[in-house]
Amino acid sequence: MAVIDAHVHLYPPEVNRDPAGWAAAHGESHWAVMCARVRKSTGKPVQGFPSVDDLLEEMDVAGVEGAVLLGWYWETHDSCVRQNRFYEECVRAHPDRFSAFATVHAGAGVAALDEVRRARDNGLIGLGELSPHSQGVSVDDPCWLAVLTLAGDLELPVNLHVTDPLIGKYPGRVETPLVDFYQLAAQFPQVKFILAHWGGRLWREGGLLPENVWVDTAATPLLYDASIWAEGLGACRAERILWGTDYPLELYPKEPGKQTFPGLLDEAQARMPVDVLGANAARLLSLG
Template structure:
């Protein structure tokens, strides 16, 4: 296995320093109650860029994609995009970033345009319902057409239609994601968290054939599914569709610190994936998608 030092983590979050330092006060001052609910009720871990790079070094991750967040305020998106751009500029070999915006806001596309000017390579992690925008809203479609023009992939949060409750959970029917992907065949979608179970429906050959532009990431996998998910997903979709992502610094194994969680997730993946698939899922697919 020639994986050492070539792994790519497609889904990590580093928040602005002030947000991490004091989530309660920062969220209240900046109008971000949904983020506050999520990070204060679940197994949240915290890390700055140095801690991320250290964790990457410890487990042989060569490159990580900083994902934005589905913020409720445009100002927060601007600030987070600028932070991520700064971190990437300092470590261009190790990090890339996907920019965030508020879907449905009149400034949504402008924010992404400015992020593109400072080095963003895609949009994510977006979750339009948090800003009251449905996946079939004309404003959202307009934004996606713009991304298509830039040849930007977009990473979206998804949740399983049948699953356990957690604070801040918002359910969006999987059919809405399917319809959206069908309306934008030229755009590459990365559906986070195993696409909320959508890979299973690729066993329908008609659906499978019509979604060549949809990828799935593995972020937060152990919080959602037993380790069998790795091989079950591979029974449903081609290995080329799956991207390794951790959701660092979320404590995806709640008893362990974020860096240990990263190690355990890689071990879990390697244990449950055939050798023929692991290199693609943990490295090559992301390189191709990001043109690294």
């Protein structure tokens, strides 16, 4: 069975060359806080900025056959468009290794809807990682609802960023009320939602997950202790969990040099049914 990382981020070469400078020049201050800063405790970057070849090499070392490339909840429409074009290039160059989701800013209105259609027509298979809360868009904003309606019409799964309300403060943290995700799932039963980061333990808000909701395991070591694996498995059912890392985020800040993929894969293999490591994503996203 192929191992698939369902939550990976990559950035275009111009972003990698000077992340902070690029963010300042393009009005992406929130992304800069989240991704281009250094940790006060160590002075080291919170994440790396690998190339496509770097990612493929790390996947090969760890035995990860496929990666789902997720966008970011950018503050500008232009940044969304650039990310999507880059991902289209990645998928065309490596269709056997990568699939990708498109990103949009609902504040762009009709342009956002046009971008969804264009990205779909150019091989992208979902939307996300999106966060209307971080983009200053209300979850009942008509443009946001139109994006989700279109996602349903085009059968595009939607990955949403979720912040656990019980997780402490960190730079760039934005509240994402859990009730909003239950509301969206009920309002759009035709949309398959993937809630990132264990869905912020959504189950504590309303019990069992709605039938159109999955969760991924992105950033687990930064957010939770090892008990989250059993808790999440009991609350979500194995078929609703997708293994994801949040690569290239530094997931082990207290253990410099620890490899992301091998460490996370070993832990997931020890604690999760095998389908979580790839088969669930393959079924949900029609991969392979």
